[in-house]
Amino acid sequence: MGSLEENAPAGLGQGIETVGGTLREEIPVATAEYVRNPMKDATNNSKLNGRMVVTSSPPPTSSPVPIVQTENSMELSLKKRKSIPLPLEVGTRLLCKWRDGKLHPVKVIERRKLPTGPDDYQYYVHYSEFNRRLDEWVKLEQLELESVEADADEKVEDKGGGLKMTRHQKRKIEETHAEEGHEDFDAASLREHEEFTKVKNISKIELGKYEIDTWYFSPFPPEYSDCNKLFFCEFCLSFMKRKEQLARHMRKCDLKYPPGDEIYRQGSLSMFEVDGKKNKIYGQNLCYLAKLFLDHKTLYYDVDLFLFYILCECDERGCHMVGYFSKEKHSEEGYNLACILTLPPYQRKGYGKFLIAFSYELSKKEGKVGTPERPLSDLGLLSYRGYWTRVLLDILKKHRGNVSIKELSDMTAIKTEDVISTLQSLELIQYRKGQHVICGDPKLLERHLKAAGRGGLEVDASKLIWTPYKEQGG
Numbered sequence: 001m002g003s004l005e006e007n008a009p010a011g012l013g014q015g016i017e018t019v020g021g022t023l024r025e026e027i028p029v030a031t032a033e034y035v036r037n038p039m040k041d042a043t044n045n046s047k048l049n050g051r052m053v054v055t056s057s058p059p060p061t062s063s064p065v066p067i068v069q070t071e072n073s074m075e076l077s078l079k080k081r082k083s084i085p086l087p088l089e090v091g092t093r094l095l096c097k098w099r100d101g102k103l104h105p106v107k108v109i110e111r112r113k114l115p116t117g118p119d120d121y122q123y124y125v126h127y128s129e130f131n132r133r134l135d136e137w138v139k140l141e142q143l144e145l146e147s148v149e150a151d152a153d154e155k156v157e158d159k160g161g162g163l164k165m166t167r168h169q170k171r172k173i174e175e176t177h178a179e180e181g182h183e184d185f186d187a188a189s190l191r192e193h194e195e196f197t198k199v200k201n202i203s204k205i206e207l208g209k210y211e212i213d214t215w216y217f218s219p220f221p222p223e224y225s226d227c228n229k230l231f232f233c234e235f236c237l238s239f240m241k242r243k244e245q246l247a248r249h250m251r252k253c254d255l256k257y258p259p260g261d262e263i264y265r266q267g268s269l270s271m272f273e274v275d276g277k278k279n280k281i282y283g284q285n286l287c288y289l290a291k292l293f294l295d296h297k298t299l300y301y302d303v304d305l306f307l308f309y310i311l312c313e314c315d316e317r318g319c320h321m322v323g324y325f326s327k328e329k330h331s332e333e334g335y336n337l338a339c340i341l342t343l344p345p346y347q348r349k350g351y352g353k354f355l356i357a358f359s360y361e362l363s364k365k366e367g368k369v370g371t372p373e374r375p376l377s378d379l380g381l382l383s384y385r386g387y388w389t390r391v392l393l394d395i396l397k398k399h400r401g402n403v404s405i406k407e408l409s410d411m412t413a414i415k416t417e418d419v420i421s422t423l424q425s426l427e428l429i430q431y432r433k434g435q436h437v438i439c440g441d442p443k444l445l446e447r448h449l450k451a452a453g454r455g456g457l458e459v460d461a462s463k464l465i466w467t468p469y470k471e472q473g474g
């Protein structure tokens, strides 16, 4: 990589010098990419044979007057006349036509060949203005080639080097991670970078009566990497490449609800507890499915260590999963929830809040305070903030006399740090003489409560039939 880096500017510079300051036709073609890369990948000549798109008319073949330019204006004129070699490099920044019909800045994250022709490519892009869940594959026609940023070439080099290092480092991190059971900030940010560069492989799934657009990458086994859509059995969560396979599976699959104990029933809603150790395949399938909708979560192959709480809407056909959360059987950090997800067709119905409330009901039964594992997704954090606000302010509103942070925490099973951060964000707490003092003006409480919205579905603790997890035979 280092040697290419050195050659690149020299190559471009020589190209200019040899024509004595006169811009010849071949110069726009001889972009840094071409000068630099003839040896880069001997097996892939697509760059050399590939199509070129010239985005502006070539400069005059000869000029009566020698062109005298400063370095800057020379660069500028080169950029203007620059032709864009295809396929585009990963790392290129340009504009792309989105579903609103407008052009938005994107970065090319990945590219892939299309079967339609040797030079036909599709590009996976990230819209810099949008959340990563809107990353998508686009066709060349959607991309505005005139808008390619001039310094993209260098970024490609950086990117290439950076990525290699990251993969290597990531492996190292995973090893350390496994040994030490924790990660430091650098590891977390590297992993984030790695995740950021990942391409959403599966763009749609079929689950029960829904076809759902996915949001994020999920590490399905390699044999599924060529699939655009996967078909899930909504009960055992097996996934298949083709609809006919699913139909055949559904005739044989005798599961009508998650493979665990029903621990809660309220009308047509049921909650099931599934032990990842007893139902390994189910737990793994659930993780693959969930990662399609969760940005930052590391996928846990080690499902043995987790319990999964599956919320279902039940009817005469069976119990249909609407969402779930997972929980470590033993959490040293005091986490009472690892991953939480409401499937997109069931969002905005209060199920997320229900799941959060449920996780705290379990903590109350355990006689412990709990907190969700970090980082939380953007949607997850919003839900938690709303939940904490409602629960804490409801108590503050009804409570007569003083109440301490510790008491609030004991009553709700919400960890004291979360109590404090929530009250701080609402400006209901002050730090006086070495301790936190809650100062709740009733009108202010009322206003915050209104802003937080209602909790929707309430958990009826009397309907929870559950005993905390105990290792069997131990």
Ligand SMILES: [Zn+2]
Pocket: 233, 234, 235, 236, 237, 238, 249, 253, 254, 255
């Ligand atoms: Zn099944």
